[in-house]
Amino acid sequence: MRGAQIGLVLMLASAVVSIKLLNRQPEWIKIPCHRKDPKVNECLKNTFQGMFPFMARGIPEVNIPRFEPLFIEKIGITKGHGAVTLAGNFNHLYAHGPSNTTTIYTSLDEKAGKLDIGLHIPFIRTESQYDLKGNILLLPLVGVGDAKLYLKNVTTEVFMKVTFPTIEGEEVMKVEHMKVEFKLSHCRVHLDNLFNGNKVLGHTVNTFLNKNSLEILDELNENIGDSLAFVFLKVMNDAFGRIPTKYWLAA
Template sequence: MVARYSGASTATADCLVRTSLLLLTAVATVSRTAEAVLSVNATPEYIHPCRKSDTQFNNCIKQTFNHLRPYLINGIEELTVPPIEPLLIPKMQMENGHGAVRVRAILSNMTIHGASNYSVLNVRSDMNKFRIDLGLFIPHIEATGNYDVNGNVLLLPVRSRGDFWVSFENVTALAKLYGVEVKKEGVAFMKTDRLGVGFKLENSDFKIKDSINRQNVIGEAMNVFLNENSAEIIEEMKPAASQAIGKHFKNFLNNAFLQIPLKVWLKDSE
């Protein structure tokens, strides 16, 4: 039983890594601090503009995001958007203080491959309220990095730190963007007010190298335990992970959105 409890502690850390990274890839468009602002008369090649009056508006927005994909692979220099292949995440923190899983997790130095292979499956929008829901599909994702987890699971103490590797197959995700209109020097922009994500996946594989519990459990036993219990732990951590990731990526998305006037990508906006 001792080995199983230790396995639970370290396996829980793995579940948190998997949950956070999966949601991260659902909103993989990352940008740095904004400096320049596009002219309202500009139509860059990476922008596929739409009109709210278009009877096929949702389909147009779908084309806009799919059109953007090859440019994100190499980065967009004038918006200071770096390449997303690989996608680099310096640090992500989340905390869950309710239920059976009460932990604080920090993921750092993350390198994610495969996010650029996303495709937009469907779009639902209400641009009068600046709402956009995106259904996404990513066939394969691999990620590496460091993790640090501290807390309790079912009254069992959890303390684990080390390196991880994880892969996912056939990921479907839903990204919900809640925006507001803001003006800078009389020019209208859309600002991301909230961002939420959810996901499903078919298969996953993972390995961790715990640096503080080396003498307590065999690595293969940890992976077996995680395979048997990961679904319950991931489900428990989804709200906390979604909140942390939404807050984190909202700021990055705004660095890009607040450089592109509404009239550049929404031609009949006021």
């Protein structure tokens, strides 16, 4: 028992040590914004925009893996009512295109603890494995196999509840909660091996999915948004939990 306790202490100590704060101005943030600047939101928009080229290849000093392609372990689908009822997952998803993101706006309200960001992505192309079962607008859907999606003109809004704790004597930002909403203008999808490889049924369902893709995604918006929020919350905290605010948001 004592050995197990010592092991736990060492694991916790290792975790604390791994959260090492930056001690210099990051190269992707040329100058910090200023809290009292009337144009602070415009400045923050430029700050976030300047990060994307660096995120594309990864920022190891703040534990951000390469963003192009963006790897997502799992996007879970659990929707039991309405026009779309589905259960299952998209697993080991690789998304191409997120590094081409344009920051549309930022809105920081420190007193309310809110930080909102609007983003536009020209396209996202994904490959993954899927395992789904349910109904799409009364049409049955059952399958396990490869999935490919192409999304065009993706507009995403990220709403965050943030705090500014002190770690190692430095103020940092922590995202306590995140909500992600998105909309797009076009979607193409192909699910391989539907109905255990039945080509006739598979073709019928894929054709139906593409004809009704925007309506289907609208039904799944909240479900997918929750999965994306889980991923992006970690990305934000890995980055800004290690960057003292003085380097990007000065007094």
